[in-house]
Amino acid sequence: MKRTHAHSTRLIVYSIGLLTVMACTPKSPAIKMKGSDTEVNLAVTLAEKYTIMDPDFSIAISGGGSGLGITSLLNGQADIANSSRPLSQEEVAQFKQKNIPLRSIVFAEDATAFIVHDALPLEEIDIETLGKILSGEIKNWSEIADVQLPINIYGRQSSSGTHSFIKKKLKIEFSNAAKEMTGNAQIIEGVKADRSGIGYVGAGYVAHDPSAGQHVKILKIKQHKQEPAQSPIDPEAINARRYYFQRPLYQYVLEKSWDKVKPFIDFEKSAAGRSLIEEHGYYIIDNDEI
Structure with a gap:
C-alpha cells in the first residue's frame, strides 16, 4: 500500500476495502479487524471517530465476508471478526480444537x-x-x-x-x-x-x-x-x-487480544458510539457479551 505523510497525529489510508487508522508512534498495538461487508462502513466510521479521542489507537479494517473474518481469527490473522451471522457448529468445534478462546459481542441489529x-x-x-x-x-x-x-x-x-x-x-x-x-x-x-x-x-x-x-x-x-x-x-x-x-450483528474477539481491543469496544457501547451506529441505519439492542 502506498504511504503518505500528514501533519496530523494519525494516518488514514482507504483502498480496495481496507482502512488503516494508526498513530504516528511505534508503541501503539495495531489491531486487525476483518469480516462482514455489512459492517465494514460502520466499523470504519467508528474507528475514525475513536482515533480522534485516542491518537495512539491503531487499527486496520477490511471486509471480504463473515466467513473470511472468522477464518482469519482461526489463522491468527485478525483480532476481531465482524460477522453478520453466528458461528456455525463446525466453526465452534474448530476454535475448541485449536484451543482459541473467544469473546462474542452483539452490538447492533x-x-x-x-x-x-x-x-x-x-x-x-x-x-x-x-x-x-x-x-x-x-x-x-x-x-x-x-x-x-x-x-x-x-x-x-x-x-x-x-x-x-x-x-x-x-x-x-x-x-x-x-x-x-x-x-x-x-x-x-x-x-x-x-x-x-x-x-x-x-x-x-x-x-x-x-x-x-x-x-x-x-x-x-x-x-x-x-x-x-x-x-x-x-x-x-x-x-x-x-x-x-x-438479525443481530456480531463481533468475535480473540481472548488474547481483549485488553487492547476493549477500549474500542467500550467506545462502540458509549453514547457517542451508539449514535454513530444509529446514524448508519442500524438499530441498537441492549445485549452485552454472549
Whole structure:
C-alpha cells in the first residue's frame, strides 16, 4: 500500500476495502479487524471517530465476508471478526480444537434490504415469491409484474454471512445463474445498471449513503400475502421485530487480544458510539457479551 505523510497525529489510508487508522508512534498495538461487508462502513466510521479521542489507537479494517473474518481469527490473522451471522457448529468445534478462546459481542441489529432498479414496476413482494425468484423457479418479471424482462440475481459468495442468512430464512438453494458479487457496493452498482436486476444488501448501507440509493428502490416485504408489507428502513417495524429479514450483528474477539481491543469496544457501547451506529441505519439492542 502506498504511504503518505500528514501533519496530523494519525494516518488514514482507504483502498480496495481496507482502512488503516494508526498513530504516528511505534508503541501503539495495531489491531486487525476483518469480516462482514455489512459492517465494514460502520466499523470504519467508528474507528475514525475513536482515533480522534485516542491518537495512539491503531487499527486496520477490511471486509471480504463473515466467513473470511472468522477464518482469519482461526489463522491468527485478525483480532476481531465482524460477522453478520453466528458461528456455525463446525466453526465452534474448530476454535475448541485449536484451543482459541473467544469473546462474542452483539452490538447492533441489522436488516437486509432487497433492491431492484427504480424503473421496475414493483414496490413489494412476499417471501414465498421472493424465494422462488432467488432459487430460479421464477425467471421472468412478467410472472409478478407488468413488464417482460428476464430476472437477473445479484448476490454474494457462499462465504458471506448475508448469503447464508437469506438462504436459511427462505429455505432455498440459490439459483446457479445468480451473480456472485464481493460486497454491497458491487450489488448496488449491478442493479443500478440493470433494469431486470434484484439484489440484497445491508439496509444500513443504503440508508447511510444517499448516492447508493440512486436508481434503485427498496422492496417492502410481506411475510404472508395477506399481511401488510414492512420496510427494512422503518425503525418502528424493526423495533417491533415485524421485518422478516432482520438479525443481530456480531463481533468475535480473540481472548488474547481483549485488553487492547476493549477500549474500542467500550467506545462502540458509549453514547457517542451508539449514535454513530444509529446514524448508519442500524438499530441498537441492549445485549452485552454472549
